[in-house]
Amino acid sequence: MSIRSLTGRGAITRRRFVIGTGLWGAALAVPQRSAGAYAPVYTPASGRPDPLPGTRFDLTVGSVPVNITGARMHAVGVNGSTPAPILRWRQGDTVELNVTNRLDEPSSIHWHGIRVPADMDGVPGLSFGGIAPGDTFTYRFPLHQSGTYWYHSHSGFQEQTGLYGALIIDPRDGYAQHFDRDYVMVLSDWTDVDPEDIVSNLKFQSDYYNFRQRTVDTFFRDAHRQGLGATIRDRLQWGAMNMAPTDILDVSGIIYTYLINGQSPAANWTGLFRPGERIRLRFINASAMTLFDVRIPGLTMTVVQADGNDVEPIPVDEFRIGPAETYDVIVEPTADGPYTVFAQAEDRTGYARGTLATRPGLAGPVPPMDPRPLRTMTDMGMGNMDMKGGMAGMEMGSSPGKPGEAPASGGMDMDHMDMKEANRPGAAAMDMPGMAAASRHKTELKPGVAVQSVAMMPINRLAEPGDGLENNGRRVLTYADLRATIPGADPRPPSREITLHLTGNMERFIWGFDGKKFSEAEPIRLTLGERVRFVLINDTMMEHPIHLHGLWSELENGQGECRPYKHTITVKPGERLSYLVTADEPGLWAYHCHLLYHMEVGMFRTVVVS
Amino acid sequence: MIRGLIGGTVLAAGLATAVPGTGRAQSVPARQSEGTQEAQTASAPAPVVYINGIQPVMDHNIYMHALLDQFEARFGADGGQFRYDGQAWFGTDYDKLWLKSEGTVGTNGKFGDGDHEALYDRAISRYFDVQTGVRLDIDNGPTRAWGAIGVEGLALYFFNVEATAYFSDRGAAGRLQGSYDILLTNRLILQPQVEMNFYSASDRARGVGTGLSDIDTGLRLRYEWHRKFAPYIGVSYSGTFGQAADMARSRNERVHDLNFTFGIRMWF
Numbered sequence: 001m002s003i004r005s006l007t008g009r010g011a012i013t014r015r016r017f018v019i020g021t022g023l024w025g026a027a028l029a030v031p032q033r034s035a036g037a038y039a040p041v042y043t044p045a046s047g048r049p050d051p052l053p054g055t056r057f058d059l060t061v062g063s064v065p066v067n068i069t070g071a072r073m074h075a076v077g078v079n080g081s082t083p084a085p086i087l088r089w090r091q092g093d094t095v096e097l098n099v100t101n102r103l104d105e106p107s108s109i110h111w112h113g114i115r116v117p118a119d120m121d122g123v124p125g126l127s128f129g130g131i132a133p134g135d136t137f138t139y140r141f142p143l144h145q146s147g148t149y150w151y152h153s154h155s156g157f158q159e160q161t162g163l164y165g166a167l168i169i170d171p172r173d174g175y176a177q178h179f180d181r182d183y184v185m186v187l188s189d190w191t192d193v194d195p196e197d198i199v200s201n202l203k204f205q206s207d208y209y210n211f212r213q214r215t216v217d218t219f220f221r222d223a224h225r226q227g228l229g230a231t232i233r234d235r236l237q238w239g240a241m242n243m244a245p246t247d248i249l250d251v252s253g254i255i256y257t258y259l260i261n262g263q264s265p266a267a268n269w270t271g272l273f274r275p276g277e278r279i280r281l282r283f284i285n286a287s288a289m290t291l292f293d294v295r296i297p298g299l300t301m302t303v304v305q306a307d308g309n310d311v312e313p314i315p316v317d318e319f320r321i322g323p324a325e326t327y328d329v330i331v332e333p334t335a336d337g338p339y340t341v342f343a344q345a346e347d348r349t350g351y352a353r354g355t356l357a358t359r360p361g362l363a364g365p366v367p368p369m370d371p372r373p374l375r376t377m378t379d380m381g382m383g384n385m386d387m388k389g390g391m392a393g394m395e396m397g398s399s400p401g402k403p404g405e406a407p408a409s410g411g412m413d414m415d416h417m418d419m420k421e422a423n424r425p426g427a428a429a430m431d432m433p434g435m436a437a438a439s440r441h442k443t444e445l446k447p448g449v450a451v452q453s454v455a456m457m458p459i460n461r462l463a464e465p466g467d468g469l470e471n472n473g474r475r476v477l478t479y480a481d482l483r484a485t486i487p488g489a490d491p492r493p494p495s496r497e498i499t500l501h502l503t504g505n506m507e508r509f510i511w512g513f514d515g516k517k518f519s520e521a522e523p524i525r526l527t528l529g530e531r532v533r534f535v536l537i538n539d540t541m542m543e544h545p546i547h548l549h550g551l552w553s554e555l556e557n558g559q560g561e562c563r564p565y566k567h568t569i570t571v572k573p574g575e576r577l578s579y580l581v582t583a584d585e586p587g588l589w590a591y592h593c594h595l596l597y598h599m600e601v602g603m604f605r606t607v608v609v610s
Numbered sequence: 611m612i613r614g615l616i617g618g619t620v621l622a623a624g625l626a627t628a629v630p631g632t633g634r635a636q637s638v639p640a641r642q643s644e645g646t647q648e649a650q651t652a653s654a655p656a657p658v659v660y661i662n663g664i665q666p667v668m669d670h671n672i673y674m675h676a677l678l679d680q681f682e683a684r685f686g687a688d689g690g691q692f693r694y695d696g697q698a699w700f701g702t703d704y705d706k707l708w709l710k711s712e713g714t715v716g717t718n719g720k721f722g723d724g725d726h727e728a729l730y731d732r733a734i735s736r737y738f739d740v741q742t743g744v745r746l747d748i749d750n751g752p753t754r755a756w757g758a759i760g761v762e763g764l765a766l767y768f769f770n771v772e773a774t775a776y777f778s779d780r781g782a783a784g785r786l787q788g789s790y791d792i793l794l795t796n797r798l799i800l801q802p803q804v805e806m807n808f809y810s811a812s813d814r815a816r817g818v819g820t821g822l823s824d825i826d827t828g829l830r831l832r833y834e835w836h837r838k839f840a841p842y843i844g845v846s847y848s849g850t851f852g853q854a855a856d857m858a859r860s861r862n863e864r865v866h867d868l869n870f871t872f873g874i875r876m877w878f
Contacts, residue, residue: 125664154666201837203703204675204877208837215793239767242737449704449733507737507764510703517669517703523658588658590666602669606658 044083047183047261047271049168053090059109061131061153061163062102068190068257068264075162075190076103076153083186083262083286084151084165091146091172097139099131103158106130109139110154111167112324112547113308113567116141118587118609121549123154126588126606130155146171147308148184148282148326149567157195157288160596164188164286169308176485177304177313179280179330183271187294187321187343187352189256189287190264199597202250202509209252212349212372213244241453245374247506247541248467250597251289253350258290260341260354268363269341269354275334279356280304281341282328285321288596291346291543291570293320293469294327296339296356297367301329303477307566310485319477320346320466322545322570324594327477331356340364346468346543348372373468379541379573381455445501445539451515452505455539458576462557466543466572479564479577480557487561488554490582494533497578498524502538502546502571502593502603509601511540511593517602524591524607526583535578538571545570545594548607550587554580568594583609674700675877679789680712680828682873684846688864689717693846699731706731708741708762713749723826724749727758727774738763745776752815756783781811783818797834801842803827812853817861819853832875840875 042048064077078084089095101107108130110122120141124130131137146169153163166184191198201208214235223231238245263269273279281301285292295301295318303314305328313330321327321343333339338357345351348369355363377383445454465476504511513521526532534553538544546553547568554563556578563580571577586609593603660666676698684691695712708731713724729743738761747754760774769790776783789803804827812819830844849866850858858865 123666125660125662125666127661129662130664156668200673200675203673205837211796213793213796215795217795236767242764242766242768447736449735452736505736508703508733518667519665519670592667600667600669602667604667604669606666608658 042086044081044086044165044186045262045269047086047185047269049086049088049166049182049184051088053088053093053168053170054095055089055093056096056098057085057087058098058100059085060100060102061107061109064162066162066190068259069192071192073192076107076158077162078165081262082162082164083188084163086166086168086184087151089143089167089169091143091169094140094142098136099139100136101131101133104133106132106155107158107163108153108155109151109163110549111139111141111149111151113147113149113326114141114167114169115144115550115552115585118550118585118589121587121589123549123588123590126590143169145169145308147305147310148284148328149308150186150284150286150324150326152286154590157596157600159286160189160191160195160288162190166282166284168282176310177280177330178278180277181271181273181279182282183279184261184282184284185341185354186259186261187283187285187287187290187292188259188262189251189290189345190259191251191255191257193255195288195596198251198255199509199600202597203601206250206506206509207244207247209250209254210244210246210248210347211252211254212248212347213246241380242507243375243380243452243541245376246372247375248347248373249289249291249345249349250509250542250595252347253345256290256345256350258287258292258343258345258350258352260343260352263354265351265353265366270338270360270362271341271354271356272360273333273337273356273358275336275358276332278330278332280328280330282326283321284326285323287323289323291320291322291466291545292343292352293318293346293370293466294341294343295319295474296331296341297365298335298337298339299331299333299356301331303327303329303481306482306564307568309565311564312483312485312562314477314481315475316477316481317474318465318469318472320469320570322543322568322594323596324545324547324568325566325570338362338364340366342367344369346373346466348468370468370472375467375541375573378459378461379467380453381458381539381574383457383459383574445503445515448515449508450505450510450512450517451503451539452507453539453541454501454503455537455574455576458537458539458574460577461572461575462555462577464572479555479569480559482555482557482564483559484562484564488563488565488580490531490580490584491561492531492582494531494580496530497533497535499535499537500605502536502540502544504540504542504598504603506540506542509597511598511601511603513603513605518604518606519602521605523588524605526581526607526609528583528586528609531580531582533578533580535576536569536571537576538573541573542595543570543572544598544603546592547594548581548591549589550585551581551583551589551607551609556580586610670702672700672702674698677875677877679875680873681876682842682846682871684869684871686717686864686867686869688867691716691869701731704733706739708739708743720750722749722751724751729758729760731762734761735763737765741774745774747816751817754778754780754813754816760785780813781809783810784808794831799832799834799840801830801832803830812857814857817850817854817857819851819855819857821853822851823854824848824850828871830871830873830875838877841873842875843870843872845869846871 064075066075075082121127149167152159260269336358341354343352463480469476500513552565589607591605591607592599678696680695692715698709699706708729710727727745729741731741742759745756745758756776756778762772765771772787787805792800826848828846830842832840832842834840855865
């Protein structure tokens, strides 16, 4: 595997530059100096940011030869490398980025989570006209914020094919948390398959990449464990909805290789440390379609930042990170390790893996993947039913009766909720506020071509770690844990609510909001300066990381004034959540699901602030 | 500011709504309120105009696929036959051109049961599409033309079904097809399948009779070595009934025909 070094002549004349060198890294240990450079050069593969922030960068988007799976492929990278260079900026500076497109198709770079003027946001059609082949576009904007962010292409599927990189803005007044060492941990999903083929295959057969469906074999095993009747009822219940509880991620480890800083599990990205140090790990989920569950066996991770904003430190063993989210954690290894950084895909079809070690070449034990989750009736928007108490969905066993319990809520047709069924004893535990919410918003939305189901009883799931993480014996971060270190900047209550349903039809691979794709819907209009509450109801049985460009999303997670400011909010299946937005920056902003293929097929809206 | 190139593109496109030099799009105030959002401001503005007409996502693309569900040799008491049954579609999420074709080369070497349809397909519900168009019976027998209207989709419990009615000056006809995938493993799949044809009037030249005329059914075990390439083995049964059976007998053809089958299911 190699990402070739492209030390173009032009590079040396630039004031600041970053180049890619061999992924297999000698680069890991020592900062490399390249002939003629003034400053140490850190490769993106090393995970090490440059020690000094810069203000002017020349970035060249182009094709990069890679070999991640054993096949020689071309990725889309920046300055000869994928992931793209780690950019380090300083709060208060104005940065200038000259982006040259050397591809034979239009490109763009979006600064994810950075509060920029709308014409600097890098979304073709909304912010600017894109960057045509051969052209250079100069982005220039002041940095009001600090934190860990990332940048990526907003053109076609270039984000899937490699155009993403880490971005760090050092706080003007220093870090709230002391640390001795700093690594970015860019998680991504690489495939040799052409993204156009992926979306086309999903349109034809939505479970194309799912080879973990329930079979005759699992039927008999479940029947043995929890009884034939319960198993049959369970199968009939899912069958009556034409849905499968095994729908976890649309694109799986069948074609994905999961990467840390561009390196496969076999390549084993390694970050060096000395025992006793405090290490800041800046996790960025730059994947196209993958939620990761991250842990470092043997180390407690203290979460200190989410989506670039400081939160009260929370010690955890594990956290789930949706596409486009970032979490900064601090670990303090007192022993030599080596420690394995283990990031398993939510569907457990693969994992990204790296190592924290005291010297290169070491590898810690790699834990087995957890049982895959199975979706439950709660995920189907049926509210909080009786299966919650323990077993919300692990396959294989350890849990006698879990899939068997699910049917107790049984046999509901999504089209016409059968109240007789709902009145069964199991339904007594339904979350009443959720139910009220459901009846309030259920009015117009009906199942149809673009809406496979409508959540009957969407509930608050902020305090849940997520499917596949319940009761795993580890302390797992939840959204309810996130408490900002400072109160929100805008104390005004919202003047109105905008309710949006996250909808889709898995069978047809159609995704949208309120049953409409981008091209069928009106934009969302906000008045400059107004404060609104966005209410999201996830009618689908998958998580959707919803990203609002240009404006903060203040998650209403029960932390009062100290709501966490986020740029991307992962909404669980069957969940209803809300966040506050102050529309303080005019222009056209993208608003979309950050699962790339969901976005591209229509789970996207334009937000107009004027 | 070295934004000239992009600014230039915007200017070249000459969009009234693009602000020269910044490439910034804007929305123009206007009259009509739309109503997807509650509490719209009284003077809801006009549609957004996208810079250079660029759509930020391409959610209305046309996709094209073809599926050869049966592509098989059949061996029975009377010798070997070849049969295919395929579909292809071309279009968007909602509107498609849908082609279907099937036929059998019998033990006598003649191409029979040749049914070819060109349909307009419209998605109408979560799992069902309505299809309208024409059916042409083209094979070694006389040619017939029909108008066609039907539904195709996924019935509850993941049953694939097709039900189509046909009309011509010779009367009406109907076809029911269904199949179901039983996952023995995630790659080894057992598929029962059935096709039944009904006619309101007999057509001796084509060997079809009033009422239930014929059935073609099979049980196939395929291995999805690749999603798009799955070899299979199985048994198939084809039979004629009522008048059609009488016609078959009079031609010394088999009324009930059981065959060992192997083939490849593939799609593109």
